[in-house]
């Protein structure tokens with residue numbers, strides 16, 4: 001396919017991005033070209049937009065942004081035999097090597113040579129985008145594109161929530177940003193009770209309730225540990241899921257989890273964190289999981305089935321939908337201000 005298309009491009013190493021006309025790319029060997037039906041903003045895109053320290057160290061400009069996507073395959077490159085024109089796909093964003101020690105142990109989610117599209121190469125905030133065929137995930141035709149696009153971050157949330165038993169377990173979630181909200185939806189669908197959420201933003205506490213949180217607390221106004229202890233008759237929760245990346249939230253969660261309980265950590269901390277490991281982890285005999293990316297491809301099966309079960313309450317999480325990219329700056333600024341759940345673009349204006 002030849003022609004031009006609008007794309008959100010990180011044009012220079014500075015704050016922001018630009019909507020520019022670029023060539024529709026041609027799929028190379030092992031690649032497919034998709035017509036992007038929906039694409040959502042991830043916190044990582046925001047870091048690239050803001051040009052924080054991490055982005056400065058990793059991103060090469062100019063580069064098309066974005067990595068969460070759902071689209072229809074319109075062209076396949078040489079050697080692609082697993083995907084056909086007309087397939088409706090989403091994409092695993094981690095391009096793994098298949099050769100390193102981790103990959104050889106089927107631990108693709110910790111491949112030491114991982115490349116991420118939209119981070120290490122052009123991404124999907126465009127009308128058309130390239131996806132490596134090995135990263136394509138076929139969707140059922142009746143899955144709405146906005147849900148299909150959310151599967152990648154849902155994979156993060158699923159791996160966090162389902163890293164251990166959850167059904168009927170009291171659960172404390174810190175942080176109700178887009179990832180935490182997806183975590184609440186998964187925890188509720190999986191039968192956690194009660195789900196207690198700590199989140200300073202009133203807007204996001206309200207969203208957390210809409211998604212199904214049983215209790216919400218503002219950690220800047222009330223002691224969330226006492227809040228959890230009061231609800232659990234002083235026992236603490238069975239499960240603590242960290243989605244905020246706030247050092248204080250980590251410490252509070254470790255205090256609020258019951259001895260012998262489970263802790264799963266997804267949030268990334270801005271710096272090294274100091275806390276009392278002896279008393280908060282070792283003497284409590286906690287089971288602690290670090291969570292990164294998604295298991296390939298087990299997590300995708302779980303995510304897809306959860307969506308198809310109809311039990312995931314995703315609609316309140318998708319707070320902003322945009323036809324086309326014209327208002328992309330508004331979308332990023334709203335997200336920066338914490339006034340959104342997930343933001344989804346539909347690049348082909350209806």
Ligand SMILES: NC(=O)c1ccc[n+]([C@@H]2O[C@H](COP(=O)([O-])OP(=O)(O)OC[C@H]3O[C@@H](n4cnc5c(N)ncnc54)[C@H](O)[C@@H]3O)[C@@H](O)[C@H]2O)c1
Nearest residue numbers: 043175176177178179198244245246249267268291292293
């Ligand atoms: N490990 C991984 O593979 C992976 C993948 C994606 C995202 N992440 C990380 O997950 C985290 C969540 O992502 P997001 O996009 O939802 O981020 P976000 O920054 O939008 O959300 C974080 C939320 O935590 C809240 N918060 C701040 N301080 C708090 C406190 N003391 N107690 C409770 N809540 C507090 C904020 O108000 C915000 O709503 C981020 O740290 C992100 O970098 C990790």
Ligand SMILES: C[C@@H](O)[C@H](N)C(=O)O
Nearest residue numbers: 042044116156293294
């Ligand atoms: C790159 C990051 O934003 C992506 N969502 C991941 O799971 O790794």
Ligand SMILES: [Zn+2]
Nearest residue numbers: 042043044067
């Ligand atoms: Zn992401």
Ligand SMILES: [Zn+2]
Nearest residue numbers: 097100103111
């Ligand atoms: Zn590898």
